[in-house]
Amino acid sequence: MNPDVAADLKDLSATLAGVEAVMDLEKLRADVAELEEQAGLPDLWDDQERAQQVTSQLAYKQSDLRKVTELRQRIEDLEVLYELAEEEGDDSSVEEADAERAKLREQISSLEVRTLLSGEYDEREALVTVRAEAGGVDAADFAEMLMRMYLRWAERHGYPTDVYDTSYAEEAGIKSATFRVRSPFAYGTLSVEQGTHRLVRISPFDNQGRRQTSFAGVEVVPVVEQSDHVEIDEKDLRVDVYRSSGPGGQGVNTTDSAVRITHIPTGIVVSCQNERSQLQNKATAMGVLQAKLLERKRQEERAKMDALKGDSGSSWGNQMRSYVLHPYQMVKDLRTEHEVGNPGNVLDGEIDDFLEAGIRWRRQSAAEAS
Template sequence: MNPDVEADLKELSATLANVEAVMDLDKLRADIGALEAEAARPDLWDDAENAQKVTSQLSHKQGELRRVGGLRQRLDDVAVLYELAEDAEDADSAAEADAERAKLREDISSLEVRTLLSGEYDERQALVTIRSEAGGVDAADFAEMLMRMYLRWAERHSYPTEVYDTSYAEEAGIKSATFQVKAPYAYGTLSVEQGTHRLVRISPFDNQGRRQTSFAGVEVVPVVEQTDHVDIDEKDLRVDVYRSSGPGGQGVNTTDSAVRLTHIPTGIVVSCQNERSQLQNKASAMAVLQAKLLEKRRQEEQAKINALKGDGGSSWGNQMRSYVLHPYQMVKDLRTEHEVGNPSSVLDGDIDGFLEAGIRWRRQGN
């Protein structure tokens, strides 16, 4: 075997071994066994919420074990393929082995990124809120484009999502939207998307065809679990009910079932209108409010730690990515320098490269 190829395969094997050690495969198998036993209980579905959590965790952990096992098998197979190609002096087989080695490097790197998600809440599901900012109707349209981008990303990975609230803008797009990505590590993965996103394009809403710059903000918080203690005093809440509505003000039902909660001490406002009853919408809105209060508490604790460290603050939450559609085509992350020349693909949910670069950047402490 070519010495360079042999050295590269050894390097890939060592990287994968590090990943396997961090993932602790023995513990992973034990966790799967415990979850399988719980999933087999006849009374599992007496508590539907817990049952969904158990089956989701089981499916995720089984998938992780299959993924790392599959990579190890592919690494063994590609070494054999190189040997066969060399013995037979088969250029086509050697080219096939080269292509598989390149793909293996990409897939092992992607799995390695997952092992970097070790923050307190990184394993959680995610609540994502998108808001239009400066730029008028173009900003509202951009906010809707970003919402579609994240929902398409989730769809590509077969992650379930639930949209809790969408506030439509008058002419086009959305003022804001909140949705949940129901997958393990969704928070750790998507948290690097938090900040201000910038779009540069010829405005489809400008009859003079001028170039327009617009902005939309992305907020990502972890979903609250039963172990979290977020006490909300009813006296601190203002509850407003109103009629759910869709694009253009079309009524989607004829009762005042939508709920808006205002947490008076913090000024945090959340809404929910996706359920049929006012009671269900209030319960969903409370869950979103608890998540936002938990994240506020986490940020305050982090700010204290940063103050002790003498951290003068960072650009986190400021402008973090540009999507340029005119005069050239490019999407560029301003923190990691990761860029792609195909905005259409990115806006259709192909954002894994940005997510991985963001996770590595955050881990390096930039």
């Protein structure tokens, strides 16, 4: 076998071995067996929330186990393919093996990034809020573009999403929207998207066709679980009910079922209008409020630790990415320096490279700070 190819295959095998060690395949197999046992219990669906948790965890862990075992098998098969191709002097088989090696490298690298998600809440599902910031109607339009980008990303990966609330702007776009991404590690993965996103383009809303810069903010928090303790006093809440509405104020519900909750001490406001009943909307909105209060508590604790360490805190939560559509085409992450020249694809949900670069950058920054 070509020495360079042999060295590369050895390197791929070693990288995968590192991933296997972090994922702890023995424990993963035991977890799958235990969850399969729980999923087979006849009374599982008596508690629907618990049942959904068990079945989704089982599907996710089975997928992880299948992924890593398939990658190991493909490396072994690839070694055989190279040897056979060289013995027979078959150039087309060598090309096929080279293409498979490139695919393997990409997929192992992607799985390796997942092993970097070891934060306290990284395994959780994510609650994402997108808000229009400076830039008027262009900012509202940009906020809707970002929301679609994340929903398309989730769709590409087969992750279910629930849109809890969308506040439409008068002319176009949205003022804000909150949605949930139902996948393990969604929080750890998407948390690197938090911050201010900037769009530069010829405004479709400007009669004179001038270039416009607009901004939208992204907030990502982990979904709360039963084990989380978030104290909320009912006296601290103001609950308003109203009719759900669609774009342009069009009524989509004839009853006052939408719920807006204001947490008076912090000023945090959450809404939900996607459920059928006022009771369901209130329960969902309370879940979002708990998640935001939990995140606020974490940030306060982090700020205290940073102050004790004499650290000014990380700056990655501010302006973090530019999307330029005019006078040239580019999307650039200002923290990682990762950039691409196809904003159309990025805005259609192709953001995995940005996510991976962000996760690696955050891990490196944390290592340098410690």
